[in-house]
Amino acid sequence: MAYFEITNIDKTTQARVGRINTAHGVVNTPAFMPIGTKGAVKAITPQELKDNGADIILANTYHLWQRPGDDLIKRAGGLHKFMGWDGPILTDSGGFQVFSLAKTRKITEEGVNFRFDMDGRQELLSPEKSIDIQANLGSDIALILDSFPGYPFEYQKSEESVALTKRWAERAIKQHKKIMSHGKTVNPGQKLWGIVQGANFTELREQSARGMVELGFPGFAIGGVAVGESPEEMLKAVDKAVPYLPAEAPRHLLGVGK
Numbered sequence: 001m002a003y004f005e006i007t008n009i010d011k012t013t014q015a016r017v018g019r020i021n022t023a024h025g026v027v028n029t030p031a032f033m034p035i036g037t038k039g040a041v042k043a044i045t046p047q048e049l050k051d052n053g054a055d056i057i058l059a060n061t062y063h064l065w066q067r068p069g070d071d072l073i074k075r076a077g078g079l080h081k082f083m084g085w086d087g088p089i090l091t092d093s094g095g096f097q098v099f100s101l102a103k104t105r106k107i108t109e110e111g112v113n114f115r116f117d118m119d120g121r122q123e124l125l126s127p128e129k130s131i132d133i134q135a136n137l138g139s140d141i142a143l144i145l146d147s148f149p150g151y152p153f154e155y156q157k158s159e160e161s162v163a164l165t166k167r168w169a170e171r172a173i174k175q176h177k178k179i180m181s182h183g184k185t186v187n188p189g190q191k192l193w194g195i196v197q198g199a200n201f202t203e204l205r206e207q208s209a210r211g212m213v214e215l216g217f218p219g220f221a222i223g224g225v226a227v228g229e230s231p232e233e234m235l236k237a238v239d240k241a242v243p244y245l246p247a248e249a250p251r252h253l254l255g256v257g258k
Helices: 046-051 061-066 070-075 079-083 095-100 127-137 155-182 202-214 231-244
Strands: 004-009 016-022 025-029 057-060 089-092 105-107 112-115 122-125 141-143 191-196 220-222 251-253
Touching: 057 061, 061 070, 061 089, 061 127, 070 127, 079 089, 089 127, 122 127, 127 141, 127 155, 155 191, 155 202, 191 202, 202 220, 202 231, 220 231
Parallel strands: 057 089, 089 141, 141 191, 191 220, 220 251
Antiparallel strands: 004 016, 016 025, 105 112, 112 122
């Protein structure tokens, strides 16, 4: 069975209907992901999520790392058991917090130094650490740690973030393969996806997309959007990335849910 099966393609727009086959079930695409940032989707039960058509939910690596801790969740049997959800889960890498918590973090080649708001302690979230956390959580789709500068877009900063994200991606792949080969994960079927950056610059989106494709990811997220730009600018940024991504791979548009 293929990881991603395409069941229909619109001849005019090339929009696809398909299904992602994960260790915890099928995600019918296109799909909206309800957000369970800290291990629960607010004000609704897991069964109600299913009854309302949710195939997959998204949880936040950074916040679960901070509280209650990925080690505790691993001891509980992984995030699925911890939150009472037996369907697919995608975990982001902590990359959005690199943007949203800019006042309490510092980016280096090694990773991102955060100051936790609950106790003030300093912690490093490296590409490898992000993978370790997501392996402990046992999500079905894990994302690489990425970097993006935010809005308004500046070419030099965007170019630097594309290059840094590529280097971090290479480290993330190496760590993910190591963990999987040693059986040190809650979910042996977890897949790691790449993330395309490049702001609204055509050449940078192409460069980032081609770089992620070269690394052989089974799926791709498009990041660095919905960070202050207009909806029209966001759609243009997406249009600049999609042509360089494999038609046979699933895609996730990060951060646009409302």
